[in-house]
Amino acid sequence: MGNFEFDGQKYKNASSHQKEWGTKIITELNIKGTESILDLGCGDGVLTKLLADLVPKGNVLGIDASAGMLKTAKELEGLNLSFRNLDINEMDFNGEFDLIFSNAALQWVKDHDSLLRNCRKALKPNGVIRFNFAGDGNCSNFFEVVRQVMSHSAYSEYFQGFKWPWYMPTLGQYEELLGKHDFGECKVWEENADRCFKSKDEMIKWIDQPSIVPFLELLPDYKREKFRNKVVSIMVGKTIQKDGTCFETFRRINVFARK
Numbered sequence: 001m002g003n004f005e006f007d008g009q010k011y012k013n014a015s016s017h018q019k020e021w022g023t024k025i026i027t028e029l030n031i032k033g034t035e036s037i038l039d040l041g042c043g044d045g046v047l048t049k050l051l052a053d054l055v056p057k058g059n060v061l062g063i064d065a066s067a068g069m070l071k072t073a074k075e076l077e078g079l080n081l082s083f084r085n086l087d088i089n090e091m092d093f094n095g096e097f098d099l100i101f102s103n104a105a106l107q108w109v110k111d112h113d114s115l116l117r118n119c120r121k122a123l124k125p126n127g128v129i130r131f132n133f134a135g136d137g138n139c140s141n142f143f144e145v146v147r148q149v150m151s152h153s154a155y156s157e158y159f160q161g162f163k164w165p166w167y168m169p170t171l172g173q174y175e176e177l178l179g180k181h182d183f184g185e186c187k188v189w190e191e192n193a194d195r196c197f198k199s200k201d202e203m204i205k206w207i208d209q210p211s212i213v214p215f216l217e218l219l220p221d222y223k224r225e226k227f228r229n230k231v232v233s234i235m236v237g238k239t240i241q242k243d244g245t246c247f248e249t250f251r252r253i254n255v256f257a258r259k
Helices: 008-014 016-028 046-054 067-076 112-122 140-150 171-179 200-211 221-239
Strands: 036-040 059-064 081-085 097-103 123-134 185-192 195-197 246-248 251-258
Touching: 016 046, 016 097, 016 123, 036 046, 046 059, 046 067, 046 081, 046 097, 059 067, 067 081, 097 112, 112 123, 112 171, 140 221, 140 246, 171 185, 171 251, 195 200, 200 221, 200 246, 221 246
Parallel strands: 036 059, 036 097, 059 081, 097 123
Antiparallel strands: 123 251, 185 251, 195 246
């Protein structure tokens, strides 16, 4: 997973659409109350806590590579809920979980071949994975704008050899990848979750945390604010609607698989 450092409190205040997607998925899970659950890329822990509330006789572990996220998440720890600062790429569990859940995080993981292999190993027999993450076509406005600003003469030198931080496959690509792993039952489907942010301020919060973080890290301190302000200015102009909302594309890949 990209080793970017995020602000858990800012993310908590800027991630309403991620929470909507995750809450919907959790309500559709067939949870009995005794399961052992792993939440990959748990972020601020709000959804992880929701899972823990549903398994009073089970336990939930949330992992995230960002210490800033974990600092916020750990405020929610309880008897059956714990958090660990662990990169998803480094996880090495063996037959421990009934459910591996992940919402709006796995686009940060580049190697999904290893991810799926490690997840299958981590599941108990008949255990399930349920993922929702960004797919092809996601954030098309932001990506166009940030690439435009990156190419500006004031910034381009800092992005020489820059590796795009996200993996956002097509449905067909992920179906093919999942088919290489030995799951008994599996399904992949697309979801169009395009939305309008309620205001430009709401969209700007989303740009600041987490979207623009991987780009700012490559710039010297004295150039970061101007880069950020340029991206924000162009994004507002490009996406604002007559009613003051701001439109962005959100395309999701959903995954269900049983060991």
